[in-house]
Amino acid sequence: MTMLVDEARAKVNLSLRVVGRRTDGYHDLESVVAFADCADRLTLEPGPELKLETAGPLAAECGEVADNLVIKAARLLAERIPDLKLGAFTLEKVLPVAAGIGGGSADAAATLRLLARLNGLSLDDARLQEVALLTGADVPVCLLSRACDMAGVGETLLPMNLPNMPCVMVNPRIPVATKDVFKALGLRPGQLRVGAAAVIETPGWPSAGASIGAWVKVLAVVSNDLQAPAKKIEPVIGDVLNALRSAEGVRLARMSGSGATCFAIFEEAGRAQAAAEKIRRDHPTWWVHAGTLS
Numbered sequence: 001m002t003m004l005v006d007e008a009r010a011k012v013n014l015s016l017r018v019v020g021r022r023t024d025g026y027h028d029l030e031s032v033v034a035f036a037d038c039a040d041r042l043t044l045e046p047g048p049e050l051k052l053e054t055a056g057p058l059a060a061e062c063g064e065v066a067d068n069l070v071i072k073a074a075r076l077l078a079e080r081i082p083d084l085k086l087g088a089f090t091l092e093k094v095l096p097v098a099a100g101i102g103g104g105s106a107d108a109a110a111t112l113r114l115l116a117r118l119n120g121l122s123l124d125d126a127r128l129q130e131v132a133l134l135t136g137a138d139v140p141v142c143l144l145s146r147a148c149d150m151a152g153v154g155e156t157l158l159p160m161n162l163p164n165m166p167c168v169m170v171n172p173r174i175p176v177a178t179k180d181v182f183k184a185l186g187l188r189p190g191q192l193r194v195g196a197a198a199v200i201e202t203p204g205w206p207s208a209g210a211s212i213g214a215w216v217k218v219l220a221v222v223s224n225d226l227q228a229p230a231k232k233i234e235p236v237i238g239d240v241l242n243a244l245r246s247a248e249g250v251r252l253a254r255m256s257g258s259g260a261t262c263f264a265i266f267e268e269a270g271r272a273q274a275a276a277e278k279i280r281r282d283h284p285t286w287w288v289h290a291g292t293l294s
Contacts, residue, residue: 004114008040008106009145010095011138012169012256012263012293014215015222018185020192022153026137027182030151032205032219033141034162036169037291040103041092042070042110046085046118050074056092061175063097069108069135076131077115085118096287098175100230100257102138109142138257147294149205161208162215164294166272170244170279171261171287172236181258184229193225212267216251223254230259237262243283247275265293 012034019028040056052070054062062068070089078084089111095103112128115121121128123143132139137154149158187193203221206214231237237260244253244264249271253264266272269292276290 004044004046004117006042006044006110006114008042008095008103008110008142010036010038010106010169011102011142012036012167012261013100013224014219014254014293016224016226016257017194017222018187018225019194021187021189023190025189026153027187028152029137029154030149032147032160033150034147034165034293035145036101036167036289036293038095038169038289040095040107040110042107042114043090043092044087044111044114044118045090046087048086049088050078050086051088053088053090054093055090056094058093058096059091061097062091062093069104069139070111073108073111073131073135073139074115076134077112077127080127080131081119081121084115086115087118089114096171096173096175096261098177099171099261099287100176100255100259101169101171101261102142102257105136105138106142106145108132108135108139109145112139112143160205162294163210163212164292165212165215166266166269167263167291167293168244168247168266168272168276168279169256169261169263169289169291170240170283172234172240172283173285173287174234174236174260176230176234176237176259178258180233181226181230184232185226186229212251212265216265219252219254224256226258227255230255234260236260240286243279244275247271247278250275261287263293 014032
């Protein structure tokens with residue numbers, strides 16, 4: 001069979017509310033998730049043996065192949081589907097790791113999409129959905145790879161219609177462990193962070209066809225609850241936010257996920273490009289992407 005190819009697009013949390021911590025230790029979240037036009041590239045050459053090779057500018061950051069979420073997702077699916085066709089994966093890594101943009105989760109999701117194509121599975125196959133959630137909380141939304149309101153521990157997804165938003169994404173090339181950020185948040189098992197009153201007061205999201213300005217207005221009311229604890233762990237996140245907020249034409253700047261990647265939304269693509277060029281000049285070691293969120 002011919003080689004199969006898929007794109008593992010970066011996810012960006014436009015908002016992220018931590019509702020509370022469940023008694024099993026997991027955190028309930030509510031987040032508006034968009035996807036960027038930057039992505040890792042995953043290929044699958046069908047064959048008798050499950051293998052993974054890494055390539056690309058950030059391949060060295062992938063760690064041990066045996067621990068990669070590509071392998072984890074494939075093995076979990078093979079446990080649930082007898083005689084699952086597998087093969088050799090090659091991951092071209094361009095997204096920074098431990099960066100709050102779901103790079104590993106997007107890779108795992110691309111793995112499941114490729115295996116679904118190879119084996120004639122529907123993406124709404126219950127076994128595929130189960131493996132996505134077992135692999136990681138961000139994998140279900142990355143499997144869909146479209147804007148969603150994500151809730152619970154990642155299992156509840158409500159597709160949304162976002163306008164194409166010019167953006168700049170910046171990572172200072174310092175990994176931030178998600179578990180450390182949640183530890184710094186400091187919620188005990190069973191503790192709620194958001195009460196009923198706060199849920200009622202949450203603004204409604206704009207309807208389909210709404211402008212960038214309408215979305216920025218509503219997003220400005222909410223926040224990313226992990227931004228403050230992440231900044232305590234890595235103060236450089238504050239430097240990234242300052243660089244983005246000082247750009248001409250920026251409408252909103254915020255951290256994505258558990259960091260350290262931050263993003264800024266613009267209404268004009270030219271201003272996003274200009275901001276990215278300036279940040280690259282001022283901070284040549286940072287990872288910078290100018291593109292579109294949708």
